Amino acid sequence: MQAIPTLLGIMVLTFLLTRLSPADPIDFMVGGVTDITAADREALREAYGLNRPLPLQFVDWAWSAVRLDFGKSFFSHRPALQLIGERIPNTLQLAVAGLLVGLGLGVPLGVVAALARGSPADHTIRVLSVVLHAIPDFFLGLLFVLILGVQLRWFPIGSMNTIGVDCGFCWDRIWHMAGPVLLYANAGIATYPRYLRTEVLEILGQDFVRTARSKGLRERIVVAVHVLRNALIPVVSLLGGILTIVISGSVIVEQVFNWPGLGRLLFEAAQNKDYPVVQASVLIGSALLLASYILRDIAYAWVDPRIKVR
């Protein structure tokens, strides 16, 4: 229920930011057309409701946004929602895969680092996670494109499919996804080992681990059942920050790899000053983030039974 005032706040913020601009949207709409008269401009302003008081405009806009009507793109003249709807599956495909790969690599690395404390593996993992944390996403992506794409030609340098091939979700797609997915996974690989190492070490020192060991359980089972179950709590609580990075970073990842997703749509719309599409993608992006926060909270309650869902 807390999501509702938050959503309202996001709407006010998005609306105000685009309307407070010193520039006149009509200028962008007519673009290069020079032989437009003042009367035509006035008619356009009237038609788009730009002459009415700001609060009224907001109520209007918010009411249609609630009904998922974000207006039409200034350029393609198609409904903004339709444009976004086409892009969302592409973004989610990458983001979910990246999140999973990040978890799949980051969590084991953290556990290994803790179990092999002080060993070369531990130090390597620590240095790796610090360095990965420091490299900006776009630079890492560019290095990937430059070295593995341009110079070695192991991976394609962008887009979702080889031209002419569209087989849905097949090897060609997975091959194209490798770069962006790794880039998304970076946030997880850089974050999890650091926190998990401390957490696992702490858990290993606790009484129930000693009990499990002393009743003769094999070490593998102790780690897999007793330790991992408890180490999942910080994994879930760290998800919030990583989700933010993933959704916010979609602009950059999709830009680097020329991936037609929500982030790239926002980027293109922003370049064209296509306000309806910009507003709609910011709202939808925020809604995605809010939804994933709620999912995280549910997962949290599931992982840590001490927390009750209110």
Next chain:
Amino acid sequence: MAQAPALPMDLAPVERRVAAGFWSDAFWRLRHDPPTVAAFAMLLLLVALSAGADLLADRVFGISYIKQDLFNTYRKPILEQPSWWLGSDNLGRSEIVRLLYAGRVSLFIGAFGAAVSMTVGVVLGISAGYFRGWWDDLVVWLVSTVSSVPRLFLLIIVGLLFRLDPLSLAVFIGLLGWLGISNLARGQTFALREREFVLAARTIGATPVRVMLRHVFPNVLPLLIVIAMIDVGAIILAESGLSYLGFGIQPPVPSWGNMLTGATQFLSRAPWLVYGPGFAITLTILCLYLIGDGLRDALDPRLRGAK
């Protein structure tokens, strides 16, 4: 600790050791932490190089950062000519000199933006934690709202609407980056305001402002310094990401981010242009991160010995 046994009279104490205070103790720990010292030295060097960009461009490289040389575009890095140590770009400008000036812009935005987000975060966080009630609700609502909008999305809108110079960009990024600091300050204040010394201060009639400034703030400060270091890095990252997308600092003013955009356009002709700005950002953030890490170990007594 047990009381020191009384000394025999002829063994008069030679020297009384003054117990190290919190800050000098932390400083001692920092000095004995090689990675942190190295990171700090590296960061100082980067700051010095950027601050001395005018002097270096003039004396060492003999070329200004806007000087174009259209006969010498896409020069490969060579050692003989100082201004081509990192090659030249599509307009024949010296990459290394631009890198120095870009460092000035990026580091300034990081530092100033962090100062803005620090101020906003501390004021809102501590006051929300101290007064509670409707003010707290308002701050929490504000935090959850702003944190639900992907930050880069918001920055793109801002960059789209206003033509940003480094100062205003720093203010904008700072205004979006105070959420974590505010949460932290608020949480700490919640705990601190129940403590006896705060009660004592209130009993003798200290005003809320005085209690917050003199009694709460100093106790929150150590953790905030750690966050601030990491924050400077995050802000530099946000700025360079935004500039990379073309909505941040606009050329010809160089920033590490927009230099990378330029480099991407000529990826096949001059791939070496990618490395300079990329590694500059990475190095800066790495240093800040290591310093933050070292500071946390030095400033948080609870972590001592836990390593």
